[in-house]
Amino acid sequence: MAKITTLLLDCDNTLVLSEKLAFAACADLANHILQKHNLHPNYTGESLMTEFVGQNFRGMLLSLCQKHNLHIPEDELAGYVSSEEDAVIAKLNASLEPCEGVHDALKEMDGKYTLAVVSSSAGRRLKASLVKTNMQDYFGDRVYSAATSLPTPTSKPDPAIYNFAAQQLGKKPEECVAFEDSKSGTLSAVRAGIPVIGYVGSYDEDEREKMTALLKENGAKIVMQHWSEFDGAMQTIEKAKLLVAEGRLFRSARLGMRTSPALFRKLTLYPSDDASVSDRETLRHDVGIKTVMDLRTKSEHVKQAKKREVDLKIPALVRSNDALAEPMEIPGLEYCNININGKGFERTLLWRLSFWNIFKVLILMLFGYRMEAISILGREVMKPRGLIGLGYDTIDYCGAELATALREFASSPRYPILVHCTQGKDRTGLIICLLLLLLDVPIDAVTYDYTLSEAGLLPEKEERMVEIREIGLTEEFASAPGEWIGKMNEYLGEKYGGTREYLGGIGVDEGVQARIVEALLG
Incomplete structure (x- = not known):
């Protein structure tokens, strides 16, 4: 499992105020530029900071030009960027101060x-900031600017500077952790696949709660209020990496999406149906997967099979994708197909419909229009319940299926196991959550693992949104919200007395639980 060796720190309002x-x-400069073009918006530093924190002046000015329908030639723009650097430096x-407690944290790092x-800021400005606050010796020449280090200048949230x-x-x-104070910076690191620890100590007291929520919403795993919390934040991440033996347990979305060992390293693999020949070999031989646990429904399997039938009729696609000649299941791997949202879950959703909609769904199912029936359930039941409500429903009404899946983890010969569904975050997320809670993994660490899905799913988001909208759902269902794990944990505690008690109630007794723990620890 990759060890964290490298800390990548934003500068403005993370290291220095x-x-x-x-x-x-x-x-001052933006107002001057706009006034030259007969525009008089009268921006203040505070108003610009609210809108553009985390971006550099070039990115901010281009955004303002777009907003005011103004074009500035590149040579003129470069001159303004240089003037802004001089004024800021x-x-x-004259007045720059370090963030409180940062020197003690840097000594510890x-x-x-x-x-x-x-950083998004220009190299000259970064150097001036580090020299003024006596931090330059910690970083040497390892100072990277989106404005001046890249062949083409850019700004966060573009992940280019982190890459x-x-x-x-x-x-x-997976060897790195980023420290960020802004939404744009957090998104930049997340999009580069780098976990983020947020920092809000530079904000006024009345803004910190809002900023904490914003950073978590955009992918920060932990948010520090003060640099004195650095050691605890890193321990949460480092400790979590030791709780499951390396290479025992992997989770994934559907084919073509990123696979994450729980906990926490990420790599790109393709669990089954559409994996290329080389990806199949990687899965079998390099990673050594023995068992693929597929949690998808009958409808999802049927849809995948139909897609494959269509693909096989396109000669160009057959020539370009050697995997189409391969069987759906990868030879040599054992498959364990468990429809987690089975009959009990389906009945629960159905009885929440009006009588007329129940009738429509049954007729559609009877005549083979399964996706049309599911779209009624999506619009009328699943959308109002939301991700958290559906998680509760899975806990309450899918106990038999969850127990069947969890018992498989008690058998050591099964390992390494790859668990996947369609997005790798809801059904798969609940299975992994239950396993990690059984291991007494800290809830922050379980949340960290779960929210890794967000970055992994981003490249396929538009494709997934087509499928999600097809069944009447919204963008919420494409996300991996940080509060989801905490809500599931609270629900297990409040309704069932805790994870172990819940598992015992669904038929995963203490003996099986002990064997699961032993197998996961390797």
Whole structure:
């Protein structure tokens, strides 16, 4: 399992209290530029900071130009960017202060991790900030700017600067942790596949709760209020990596989506149906998967089979995809197909419909229009229940299916096991959640593992949204919200007395639980 070796730190308002100083200078210059073009918006540093925190001046100015339908030639833009650097650096040299407690945290990091600055701000400004606050020795030349380090200047939330920094340092994303104070910075790291620890200590007290929620919503796994929390935040991540023996348990979305060992390393694999020949070999021989646990419904399997039939009739696709000549199931692997949302779940959804809609669903199912029937359930029941409500329903009404799946983890010869469904975050997420809670993994760590799905699913989001809308659901159902794990844990405690008590109630007795723990620990 990859060890965390590298910490990538944003600079502005993460290491140094620079944003208010910088945005004051930005506001003066932005107003001057716009006034030259007969525009008089009268921006303040505070108003620009609210909208553009985490972005550099180039990105901010381009956004303002778009907003005001203004075109500025590239050479003129470059001149403004240079002027802004000079004005900001002058303010930083006069008044810049470090974030409270950051020097103590840096001393703790130094020697244990490779440290680097990864920022949207220009290189000259970063150097001035580090020199002014006596931090330059911690980072050396490992300072990467989206504005000046890349061949083409950009700004967060573009992940390019994080990708570039990891490449320059010779690190994989799973070896790194990013520290960010803004939405754009958090998204930048998440989109590069790098876990994020948020920091809100630079915000006013009345803003911290809102910013904590915003950072978590956009992928931060843990949010620190003060740099004194650094050690605890890192322990949550590092400790979690030790709780499941390496290479025992993997989770995945459907074919073509990212597979995550629980906990926490990520790699790209393809669990079954559409995997290329080379991916199948990787799955069998490099990763050593022995068992594939497929949690999808009959409808999902039928839909996948129909898609394959269509693909086989397209000669160009057959020529370009050698996997189409292979069987759906990968030879040599054992398959365990368990429809987690089985009859009990289906009946529960059905009886929540009006009498007329129950009749329509039954008729549609009778005549083979399964997806049309499911779309009625989606619009009328699943959408109002939401992800959290459906999670509760799975716990309450799918006990037999969950027990069947969980008993498979008590058998050591089954391992390594790959668990997957369609998105790898709801049904698969609940199975992994129950296993990790059984191991007494800290809830923050379980949440961290679950929310890794968010970044892994982003590249396929538009494709998934087509399928999600097809059954009457909204974008919420494509997300992996950070509060989901906590809500499931609370529900298990409040209604059943805890995870172990729930498992005992559905037929996974203490003996089986003990064998699951032993098998997972390897």
